[in-house]
Amino acid sequence: MQSFDLEYTGEQDVFYNYCLWEYEPPVPAAGKLRSVNLLRNSFEVLGAGGAMHELVDDLRRGIGPGNTVWGVKKVGDFMGWEYYFYDYRRLERERSLSKVLQVMAPRVRARIVPDENIPYFMFSLDVDDALLNGGRDLDCAHIYIGNPGSTVSSGICYAQTKEGMKLENLYFFFHPADQMDEIDAKILCSTRIDGTKIPRDAVLRPELRDCSTICCANKQQSDCIYFSGITIDQFLFFLRWMRYPAPLVAFVEEQYFRLDHLLFDVGFDYRMENDRLAVLKSGYYGNF
DSSP: OOOSOOOBOOTTOOEEOTTSOEEOOSSOOTTOBOTHHHHHHHHHHHTOOHHHHHHHHHHHHHHOTTOEEEEEEEETTEEEEEEEEEOTTGGGOSSOHHHHHHHHTTTOOBOOOOOTTSOOSEEEEEEOHHHHTTSSOBOOEEEEEEOTTOSSOEEEEEEEETTEEEEEEEEEEEOHHHHHHHHHHHHHSOSSOOTTTSOHHHHSOTTTOSSSEEEEEEOSSOEEEEEEEEOHHHHHHHHHHTTOOHHHHHHHHHTHHHHTTOOEEEEEEEEEETTEEEEEEEEEEEEO
16 A cells, blocks of 8 residues: 555646656646656655655755656666756756755765766766665766767766766667668667667567657667657556566556556667577656
């Protein structure tokens, strides 16, 4: 039985995907559930402490409602959370790393010094009970900058630690409605899989590719694919396929008709191991 109060949509609610790009709900949204309920449910299922719930409220007050994107991540049997903060004004940004660290300061010890002269448009932080309860310091931020010259929307991610900046990931965004050939080519132009051994549908899942945007990423140890703007039925397929804990899946099933106005975003990291596709990590997203 859930211990948190459900949050319902209001007339002023605006809906955003995991890049904070606005979208129109596929069905009427009035009086239905906000995506933050999925996050709070994950806190409950995974046994997170009250500080995780309280940080949601802190961030809403500190940088405004709707401006924080959350991700629930699964790596094997381990699960955790990552928060993402966007401000596409770059050097004119207001939702900066410095600002977010200030909001989190009563709970979090940060060991990184933001460089606000970098023209980043987004950054993310790994968040858990240990961070909020003093069990660890915040010693890494993931900083995202643009990629001028790319023929598609693109971004570059660096990890910022006290040792400096380290290149992490490259991201490329495509519209499957008219760029499926380019998505195919991007997936197959890889050192992580052999296209003669791994069928395209193993990565470009038929159950998920009917969506708004597909992002292909190159990471240090794997490639990654994100499907943005999927329906609740596609979302449930993803949760079951990736073997998320049964209570997480059950919450979506039970609240199906109060969540069907949302478009969901999911992704997974992959590479070839012993001539088979191995999924290393997966995640799903929302905002509060």
